[in-house]
Amino acid sequence: MSNRLEAPRYATMREVAALAGVGVKTVSRVLNGEPNVSDQLRERVNRAAAALNYELNVYAGGLRRAGARTNAIGLMLESVDNPFSAAIHRGVETVMRRHSIVVLAESFDEDPGRERTVVKDFLRRRVDGLILTTVSRDQAYLSAEVARGTSIVFVDRPAVSVAFDSVVSCNFDGALIATRHMLQHGHRRLAFIGGNQQIWTLRERRRGFLDELDRWNIECPPAHDVTGLLGEEEARLAAHAMLDAPDPPTAIFPTQNRLVVGVVRALHERGVQHRVAMVGFDDVELLDLLDPGVTVVAQNPHRLGELAAERLLARMARKPLELETLRVPTTLVTRGSGEIPGPHAAEVVNIPRPMGKAGRPSGA
Amino acid sequence: MSNRLEAPRYATMREVAALAGVGVKTVSRVLNGEPNVSDQLRERVNRAAAALNYELNVYAGGLRRAGARTNAIGLMLESVDNPFSAAIHRGVETVMRRHSIVVLAESFDEDPGRERTVVKDFLRRRVDGLILTTVSRDQAYLSAEVARGTSIVFVDRPAVSVAFDSVVSCNFDGALIATRHMLQHGHRRLAFIGGNQQIWTLRERRRGFLDELDRWNIECPPAHDVTGLLGEEEARLAAHAMLDAPDPPTAIFPTQNRLVVGVVRALHERGVQHRVAMVGFDDVELLDLLDPGVTVVAQNPHRLGELAAERLLARMARKPLELETLRVPTTLVTRGSGEIPGPHAAEVVNIPRPMGKAGRPSGA
């Protein structure tokens, strides 16, 4: 007696064919916009489909179709919720939409365990390609995919153990420029504030920081080289701790959007935002309206997403391309906090030339 | 001679069965964790599957399985890129992950045309349910889905023409409280800054604003009741225009995250952020660190997402539930900008009691 259906009931092509009084293949032709159907039948089929509220089943079709494409790709991000990830997501979506490809996005929260689960899930859904941000040191679990011919592009962080295309920001360069900027403004006691050392971007940024200090023959004491911070709150506390300790830094370099916010908070809480300089890595909305405005090295996550998507499409089309790591430039955006003069501001003209180790002239 | 495959090549169950020397059904049993397989065969199958790098094809299975579920839901958002939408997305994902359900998120950019495309796309992929944010006045295109038994929940904005469950914020209440807050601080010339009037949330917020003004017997001149603004930049310009005109508002009420940022910018550009009051609708990161801090009515988009997801799961499970609109409270967060005293601050005790029209005592 009960008419309650346990699951939504979709009409089938066979039912549409029956109602229209035609063969199934004719229905398939009409609904897929194929040629060789008379206007009359076309009309009848459309009418029947509408009457039955028919919707094509893309997966049933794909099953039979040669080289079965699902017209879906998998996108693994740190978190769909993080503005940086979300911008990548939008960039990917924008490009994929032009090709009627759907984006399956999943957060993996920097958890290597979840990383495998998510990828496995994508594969079981037979996505046509993968765009991945990862933390795993060991990406051997992907080598099977290489053999199979799955198209994969890494975004934000390059692949480690296997050779895939990658699209990344110029992390090293950005960090180096930020560091030089602080040095040129007379700072010598700089502090590095960073996240998980497992993450490639962090290591690159730290390398840029230390390299530049090295060129200036400056040591960074361990107390001013803090990594492993998990978020805004930890960065805030770390900044407070540093500034409470003897010989505090005169300039701070937080190297991730969440950490930038944490450090800004600490400086404002102590009311030293006009005395202690800072340059952040990653731009965050409203940073320009703070007093002082916060100088940052800005990335272009939307562009990262677009490029990764375009690269993936090329791979999926089996274009013969060399393996490549595309690098998206970073930009120093000066707003005040990074231009607060340090104790050595007067000596600026006398600093070692920032080129080559130990002050050697470039090209020597 | 060429071995280059045009598409990734996945091993089939049949191949695994052949290699393991068993029947296909046995492979199916093992790989789906079904009982009634001897340890010996189980072991052999797993070995063969690993050797062939086999991955289950969820869609092929679902085709035959009764009540075929895809374990995917469709989530339509304004933009995956908008922090508000992204927080909803994360809330939905968090809940769905616990049920091994994947979220297919798509941006529709407040475009009614795209709205239909996206929903159609979801249906063709046979998602198990839909969580939708919409602009369309006419949602008749969904009535077919009701008939079919598709589970649908609306989030952020309720369904208009058809009866579905909805999960929304207390927009009216929030706007009313924000308005009262400004009035109680001595402001009488308030300005409303809003987006697309098509959008329900905007209309609710405007209604809350005008209702409260009405209780205080205050008129809002058309020049101070601006809607249809498309983003940060338009809001910024609108605020500038208002403040340039005669009889400028002494307090401004931008009613959306993008618009809040635009107005804040305008106030800072003119250097009047300490003279002109403002209360925003929607919280935005770093608003608390501005000078003055920006008072807002905060929503809880993550919670909206969680509730919508839970409701959808209940619907998908065919639980017998009444149609319902769940309301998530909004919170006034005072930070300074909303507490700037207005010209009538001294009269605060003499204002009409803010209850009932025309100052009538409540309950009369």
Added chain:
DNA sequence: ATGAAAGCGCTAACAG
């Protein structure tokens, strides 16, 4: 405990 056969909804490959 195991597997052969049928069939999910669709399209490829052929007839007519």
Added chain:
DNA sequence: CTGTTAGCGCTTTCAT
């Protein structure tokens, strides 16, 4: 131009 048949990869059904 139109329709029939087979079969995509899997699970159901039902023997063994």
